[in-house]
Amino acid sequence: MWVSTQVRFFWAIAWIFPEMRGTLKLETHNVYLARGTKMDDRAMKFVITETQELDGGQQQVWEAVKTSFSDRDCIVYWRYPLFSKVGEQRKEPDIVIVDREWGIVAIEICAAAIAQITQINEAGDWEFSADFPFSGQPYPLAEHHLRAIIGLCDRDPSLWRKVTGRALIVLPSIPEAQWQERGFHQHPHSPPILFQDRFDTLPDLIKHLDPLVPGEGLNDEQWTKLLIAVSGTSILKKSSQPRIASSNKNRAAVVELLREHLYELDLKQEHIGKEIAPGVQRIRGIAGSGKTVLLCQKAAHMHLKHPDWDIALVFFTRSLYDQIISLIDRWVRRFSNGELSYDPQTNPKLRVLHAWGASNRPGLYSTLCKTLNVRRKTVNDTTHKQPTRSLAEFCKWLLEEREIEPVFDAILIDEGQDLVTNNDLKYLDKQAIYWLAYQALRPVDREHPEQRRLVWAYDEAQSLDSLQIPTAKELFGEEFGDLLSKGNYPGGIKKSEVMRRCYRTPGTILMAAHAIGMGLLRPQGMLAGITQKDGWEKLGYEVTGSFQKVGQKIVISRPQENSPNCIEELWEEPVFEFTAYDSRSQELEALAQKISSNIGDDGLKPSREILVVVLGASEEAVELETKVAQFLIDRGLKVYVPTALELDRINPKHPDNDPDRFWMEGGVTVSRISRAKGNEADLVYVVGCDRVARTESDLALRNQLFVALTRSRGWVNLSGVGNYPLYEEINQVLAMGSTITFTYQRPLQRDLDRD
Template identity: 50%
Template sequence: MPFFETELLGKPGETGEKKVWDAVKQAYREQDQQGKCTGYWRYPLFTKVGQQRKEPDILIADQDYGVVIIEVKSFNIDNLVAVNGHLWEYKNFYEKSGNPYQQAEDQLYSLFSHFDRERQLRRNISGKVLIALPYITKAQWIERGFDRLPSVPPIIFGDELGRGTLRRTIEEAANILRGEEITAERWHVLLSVLSGKPVIVGDTSMASDNPSTKLEIIRSLTTKLGEMDVQQEGIGKMIPPGPQRIRGIAGSGKSVLLCQKAAHMHLKHPDWNIALVFFSRSLYEEVTAQVDKWLRHFTNGDVCYDDKVKQKLRILHAWGGANRPGFYSFACNLHGVRPLTVNDIRNERIFGMGNSIGYICGQLLEKVPHIEPFFDAILIDEGQDLMVSEQYKHKDKQPFYWLAHKLLKQVDANDDVNKRLIWAYDESQSLDNLTIPTSRELFGPDEAFRSFVTGNHQGGAKKSEIMHRCYRTPGPILTAAHAIGMGLLRPDGMLRGITNKEDWKSIGYDVIRGSFRQGETITLQRPEKNSPNLVPMLSKEPVLQFNRYASRQEELNALAEAIQHNITHDGLSPHEHILIVVLGAGRDATALQKQVANTLQAHHIDFYLPSMRAKNVLSAANYREQNPDKFTDDGAVTISLVSRAKGNEAHIVYVVGADIVAADEANIQLRNQLFVGLTRSKGWATLSGVGNYPMYDEISDVMVARDTFTFEFRRPPVQLMDDPDAASNA
């Protein structure tokens, strides 16, 4: 396991810490390569020290020796006046006194309180604490007589940083907590806890060893051990010293990582103004819950997302509403400008919410030429949905992103470009606009932005991260969604997609055959390891089904009967486990949504339409009777249009209206809808449609192919998804 640096190391005043950290990495290099050790510079576990919170300087987890916390003190021997037990007195140092050993000891106990929640780790892990003095030699310490004092803690001196000596010093230090052997299973659980993954969720006493029903499978999954994803660890816990772009496939955990990163930033820098921005209003509750979870996790429950935290860490919808500020409306209020509403721009006849948000941001930039910087960091989720068409750009730049950049303070007083702007996206989930948020597309041809997200920051943090593993959606559903969304097996050739091996690999596929020359045969395969969802292994029935019907009512009656079976036979919760996604756009999609609702009601199944105040309500008289942030209602099955379903998920997803896509099969936006609908699933998905269309054969061929697709590359796709920023990083 690698060693993680959670923030740039090597700033003024950190040379001593860096000296110790580099020595630790060298000392544990072999164990690291064997997967028996991991370490963190400033692991994000914040315990209170005086009026401030401080994380451990260095944390080491060693499968052979347990957990080690090292507190680094970078002073010279002349700075140390006295050692009175745990109290150390200093002169000409940034503090007059301190309790370095006791502070590190408190951090160790705080970490072990997380371990104690897991039965396999409880009182089974050893732990020790050491103080590192990189600018003091052992001879200097002895000369001052500090070695003869009682209660002197284990110390790593500046002349004991060689690989062998350092390891020996750490291993010979006395344990504060004595545990048992760390077996492979315990090691797996320990790494999961360190990564912050919920190892056990829900009531595991009801889990079955041999699950047969869907509910039993869902419960059994909660007992599976979480896995430390090395890439996720690096992204989620790293505070970059500048911009960072995160490209991740659906279900890769982008949103959770941004919440983790925002919480970590706030605890590390409580004086910073931070914005966590997202596109789908129905995600308010989920995003807030995730941020609250990480704040509590990193502080052992001492800090939550309360009114005080909200003043510095703002969770904002991109636009905002009448009763809740958004990123755009906050920017307007900051500059004394009245925010534009949906009604204000209705006459502009703008297609798509992304274009609408971009338009109003462009209007603000025109009205206020000098935007006052306010935020220290801005994190943007669902970045693909905040892009505009060419006609709505602001001076060749994407207006939402340019406004965000202008609102950011400089990280470096001499650099007005590389601000802490972090955005995550998946271009396959774009519904209105097919523009991919590359740095060139965001900020135009300005040479200053040419390397905005290429290469690494000082200290090694990557400017661009690409997440290729999908944890949410089972492999057969994800690969089908990709293949149908891109049209890989389409008789007339693919509509959108990637045309080089490196970019296919970056989203989790291997190119087995071909190099994307016209007329070539291409074979793609997605390895099982990149889709670790276990439902396909546990389920006795296929996780993906496609059903065709003669009429719409026949389709919807079958849907209602299947859901009735899920509730009565499988024992599933309507609002927790089941989601219906309706394909299509505009009034036709809304009409189909209501038709689905009427059919469920006729079968005595409660339904909920997102934004309604309550279940079993088909429409609202006006917006005052709606709740745009609401997506579910207790005891009711949610019936959602694709645009509202984005960012949400369920164990069983029914995607209705495949014929709408099939009737206009070359429409990339409609194929993207189908992709988004299917990838909401955490377990099973059923796609259905009426009539008979050639595209139905394509869908069937995709399902038969499962994880391996062979097709002729006829011509370059209409929409190219190759990543020029990634190419620059190569």
């Protein structure tokens, strides 16, 4: 579901020009699109969070619900992740239906046979025989879950007391005649029940059921907000910021509008974030698709669902520590209805681990070293002096010299492309870091010891070091390369997911980043590329043209639903600008003037809303980072260089630094690309394009440019010095606007369609 471009534009005008709000009358019944009308959406709207729990009777109930609601405007969850305290445990509702017409329906399944219900007492409490382990009372439990979900919805003022709520019990082992033979139907407190032989009457039962929670009919906007509230994406909404600006129509106004309206229900994300696969799972997502958010959601759900599990969420960019911990905390609070929070210092069962670890921060590698009683090594202990290759070397050594003890039940890996190295550091034919993580996992069950809960998310276009793509065969070798085969696990959870919708980066910027990063318009031929129509579609593109023969014209474009950031409709000027200067001093003078205007005239905050990224190989990137930061300081701007303990501190070094810090209030962050990965800002300045242009055939440098451009939530300003062929290539890409036309050739270095 998404909101039409025209309506987003009207919202923007009404927000930027308050005096016009009364003159804009929106016909909301035409505003919301794609509400479950496509055949693929019919299956997607049924979210099953964990398949291993479905026994025969529960499976029958679930299938009956799917049949009854397949054509309705709704979303349905098996075990919706809202964990309420039931005795000493926390339990989620069995089935939750969120229906446009009927509101929210909570269903509790009681699988007891008729003989196992010994009596229903005067108060209406069900009593069970000792051989039926049911905790609590079915209908009060369903009512409790319903009121908890309604309470979440009521936090939105536009939904307060608007959402209707119903609850019922399903008895999959008891036909109606047996119930009546016992006389239970005559009890004055008899709740609404769906019996084993009446599954086909479920819609009728719900329709005529008196609501437990009365509500009102929902308009289109309220229905969309209800879906957002139920999905939980509302917790990601950024709070509005106080602004001081010289005009009403400025960047700050557009930023506030985007923060207000960019959150919506995404059925693909609902499945990925809330499903717990009974084995390995791969998540391939383009930049800005929400991979980190979903892994944090999945980790929080696993933790509350299985508090006895040992879970690790692993990542590579140290500046993501605070972001990941904050996201997990928000999801834990959400899924526990505010009763629990997450603190990594006091929670040993869910661990946030950098791939390496440090003396004061445990990581995956250092944790396993401690388990094996092996001294942890650092980058300084190897000749590679490159973090990924050094880590792979030490992981390979551990695998060769030690028997790895399984200590985790689930490992989730973010930034998966950064943990892959070239073939010389493989363990046998496996990627050493991944194979170590796999070996550190307990098998899901004894019958299938090869299945272990290793989940990895990646975007191969963001790899800064290796050109290897983290497919199952690449990671686990020939022997275990089929772990992702056969598509789905029993019950329907997918082994491999593709995220094609980019929420962060505007479509024009994302398209340009892909075209420049791959070299699609490069005269000598593309360096990297996708060689099949299906591959482009998996990235969210529409494609015309044939890949059957070299030399064919290909046209790609991004439909609005896959790039819902509508800033291009709200801003009269280009969102992507490229300028080549005669000298570095000219480039930096222009940079300083623009940032001063962004803060003073546009009302943007220096920290988190403006970001400066410098390009180049490691040593020259450090040199350029220093030069840019010092120049901006000399021009009176407050600057933050990542890891520093204070503003305007250049070249921070151990021990007077904080390796995990990327932002500081009041200062514009100036960063190399290695630290900027995973972070984002509304306006991104990318400095030093000449560092890429000098050796434009270096795909790793082009990937730097791709990563830098896709840090943007709104605008990009790319600059460099001199005159290079790459600059003409960039200008050609920008001139094409909303479509990119290129001549198909086999990629010279990297085929991104490898699977």
